[in-house]
Amino acid sequence: MSGLSRTGRRRHYLLCAPTHFDVRYSINPWMDPGLPTAAEVALSQWQRLHGVLTDLGHDVDLIDPLPGLPDMVFAANGAIVADGRALVASFRHAERQGESPAYLDWFRSRGYTEVRQSSALNEGEGDFLTTGDVILAGSGFRSDAEARDEVQEFFGKKVLGLTLVDPRFYHLDTAIAVLDEHEVMYLPQAFAPESLDLLTERYPDAIAATEDEACLFALNAVSDGKHVILPTAATRLAAQLRERGFEPIGADTTELLKAGGGAKCCTLELHGVQPGDAD
Numbered sequence: 001m002s003g004l005s006r007t008g009r010r011r012h013y014l015l016c017a018p019t020h021f022d023v024r025y026s027i028n029p030w031m032d033p034g035l036p037t038a039a040e041v042a043l044s045q046w047q048r049l050h051g052v053l054t055d056l057g058h059d060v061d062l063i064d065p066l067p068g069l070p071d072m073v074f075a076a077n078g079a080i081v082a083d084g085r086a087l088v089a090s091f092r093h094a095e096r097q098g099e100s101p102a103y104l105d106w107f108r109s110r111g112y113t114e115v116r117q118s119s120a121l122n123e124g125e126g127d128f129l130t131t132g133d134v135i136l137a138g139s140g141f142r143s144d145a146e147a148r149d150e151v152q153e154f155f156g157k158k159v160l161g162l163t164l165v166d167p168r169f170y171h172l173d174t175a176i177a178v179l180d181e182h183e184v185m186y187l188p189q190a191f192a193p194e195s196l197d198l199l200t201e202r203y204p205d206a207i208a209a210t211e212d213e214a215c216l217f218a219l220n221a222v223s224d225g226k227h228v229i230l231p232t233a234a235t236r237l238a239a240q241l242r243e244r245g246f247e248p249i250g251a252d253t254t255e256l257l258k259a260g261g262g263a264k265c266c267t268l269e270l271h272g273v274q275p276g277d278a279d
Helices: 039-055 101-108 148-157 195-200 211-215 236-242
Strands: 012-015 061-062 079-082 086-090 114-117 128-130 134-139 160-164 176-178 184-186 227-231 249-250
Touching: 012 039, 039 061, 039 227, 079 101, 079 128, 079 148, 086 101, 086 148, 101 114, 128 176, 134 148, 134 176, 134 184, 148 160, 160 195, 184 236, 227 236, 236 249
Parallel strands: 012 061, 086 114, 134 160, 227 249
Antiparallel strands: 079 086, 128 134, 176 184
């Protein structure tokens, strides 16, 4: 596969600067309020990610960070977005529930045709990943399985349910990365047996990550179909991506990992036609 030529597609992303980054509470196994954090380091790592996305030619919008919401930097959790429609997250933990009104206001102010908050517990693109005409839907820790029907009805796309079983990989985007419409990389042991069977059937040539790589948040990667942004330390996965014609780009997100996030967590993709595109 090393001779395979890939073409990156211009994407549209929404990010939120880590202005108020801190670890003040623990709502996932990576968070330890007793460990020191450095907001300036988190900002530097985020700025590097922002710069890579813009240097690759992608459109990047920003939502204003709000005081008291240190996890708002993880914009992927804020909503699921496609073709001018936004289904805003309903967060499981009280510490993040204040983010939802900010996302509702942001999408409404930009002319999205339909914007509403999920009625079921649904943590946005953290657990719902679009790949071609299918949405992969994770549940088990943050988003409820009942959210799948609402997502399928709202977007008119088939939803494939996947159950997560390892609390370290509490969102789907920490256990699997969509590389293009037909390829993924994932951690097999992060999924329940029946979900692993579904993935094996749908993606027989998927890249399998090791547990050590997943703990680097190497699967919390951002791909435009050619370029794949993942942790610099994930050298084995980077080599496998090169063999398949992808171009891995190393990024340091170690400070953000203290809150249980990485490159993908910081990056909400605005799929499809956006308001104003036809103007």
